[in-house]
Amino acid sequence: MHDGIGGVWSYVENLISALGELDKQNTYIVFVTRHSQCLVPDQKNFQKIVININPLNPWCRILYENTILHYDGWKYKIDCFHWFANVVSLFSVVPGLVTIHDLLPLRNPGSYSSIKHLYLKIMLNISAQRAKVILPVSHATALDVIQILKPKTDKLHVLPVIINDTFKPSQGGEIKKFKNRYKLPDKFWLYVANFYPHKNHTRLINAYADLKKQEGAPWPLVLRGDSGQDTGTTKALIKAEIKKFNLEKDVIWLPRLASSELPLLYSGASALIFPSLFEGCGIPVIEAMACGCPVAVSDIEAVKEFAGEAAFFFNGKSISNICSAMANLQNDKGLRGKLINKGIARAKFFSGKQMVEKLLVAYKDAVS
Template identity: 30%
Template sequence: MKIILSIDPVRFPLTGIGRYTFELARHLKEIAQIEQLRFFSGYRFTDDLPKAVQSSKPNIFSPSNLGRTILKNSLTVEMYRLISTPIKRYALRGYSDYVYHGPNFYLPSFEGPSVCTFHDLSMFTWAHCSPPERVKYMRKEITLTLKRTDMLITDSEYTRQEVAAYFGWPLEKIRAVPLACSADFRPRTANELIPVLRKHGLNLHGYSLYVGTIEPRKNLDVLLDAYTLLPPSVRQQWPLVLIGYHGWRSEHLHARIKAAVSEGWVHYLGFVDTDELPLIYAGARVFVFPSLYEGFGLPVLEAMASGIPVVCSNASTLPEVAGDAAAMCEPQDVEALSNLIVMGLEDEIWRGKAIKKGLLQAAGFSWKRCAEETLAVYREVI
């Protein structure tokens, strides 16, 4: 079996789709049944995965970087399309005996069998949460991908059903292959945690935690409302820590966060180094994730693997990821979410059960399994 894997999304620091592509590539390399595994980056082949020191300079041909580089207006989008399409087609000629895998929605014109991973449908169902030119570009590219690909991979069964229904695509040509989280997310000792927590002004098991982009789709208005319902003494004892990039149309959220920070019950850390993030997870009292829509919900898995109780919404894919380990409620139910947060902070019996269930649930996900199930999809298209 011969495979070409696009590694365009692999940019450091690794997040989301970049992490998925990096881990998939690493584990595919370990599978003996794969005779040749070639990585395709931009418009050329490369023998090795990027390292952090190699990724400081953006690759203009990487779709994962379009939001920062060229997705500013319609003219640059079309220029990119006119330039990149024939270059990629030319670079991939003569490889029809390979399977080409696009891990990030995009699939160039390719003469052999091909597979593409769709992580969610946010560009169609939550378009108002992304820059309009990015939405326009991705919609056009996804439509082309559906014409080119032989099979699709999704991160969850929920997204598998959603893609089939939305596009009228045959369900038998879509496979759900769950993601995993890094082994860095695990329970830690106090000695491991305290130096990093002290650096960020945090106390061991002295805070609630949210990790994710600061954007409307993550339902942070409801989270802030729910935390406001907590007694002031509870909010002061266990402040809410928020970690994540500034998202699209997040000005209102940041204004609320700034006000809560000034009142002393929110800490906003912004982006946190990859080495420190697992430690901040493991040092939390409870993890809260009331998102309205996810393609998978990796932060929930990371929290469970870290030995932290989880409170989340029951929206989209989150029940698949959390199983029966998390306390869940409807995403817009502020009072229910507030009550669950109190339970996560104060109910020691529930906390103990949630930690044990969460560790067991998280153990069922692995990048080795992800690679093996992806290999099975390659076999199908061959």
């Protein structure tokens, strides 16, 4: 993997960190690149093997995963492989578990290039047949896996994201320094998402334009995200919408932040707006809730599963619904207070202890 704010990176970072903190008995051998070696805890039961490949070149990674990695599996006497990013290798003599974050390539193939879509379509189906254990990140994703992939194994363990202890409400002084560093206003809307089409930025910009007509001076909108291989012209379209509605002074683009700064970002935001049309989980929603940030989110199944009653829901396909949700949250301080309290309580369901216990059961299933 390469470093970024993407959901897979956050998922793996928090899971390995929790394993390091809570499991001192089992031995873990972690295959990493120079970009991802920072994820491995510095302790005796974790061994780090740094692979000299470029993670930005998918073909190098795929070649390694289907050749040398299996020799290493035999060499280090590995009991099972945990594949973190939706697919396993074509061949392996070592039992494997695979984390499946979502089935976006099958649900919405237009989100990917034709070559990547074909590869993922083939490999997702192969992985569902070859994996000894499947770890969907949500019950919504598990249902997709069962209905679409029809896996060979009946060993599905839902393993949501772990929200580590760094995600908690930050102190006022720290928030003020953070806002000064990035020249952020006192109050602002926040959307944390990479610039993929299904993240629905263009409808959000349209809704914000309507909100400005209604409210006159809504909170500024802060966007934090990265461009990826499959974003195409999405970011350019977002900028075009911003320009069309003369919102250049209302929309703030944040650069990539360190992981340690994300809790400050969430804590400093007045509210998170999350209009995504497809998610396997919706990690920023849970992170924001843990930091005491009220959230307004699209009413898709995976997000409803994790947010529970701690969010204000809207139809992400409706510009007027998004606008109405923003108006409600911005104008109702009491509502924001209720969502803050519910969100902090809800986020506690995603503690490392609970998830590590589930993961260790899945590892035992894989080797049995």
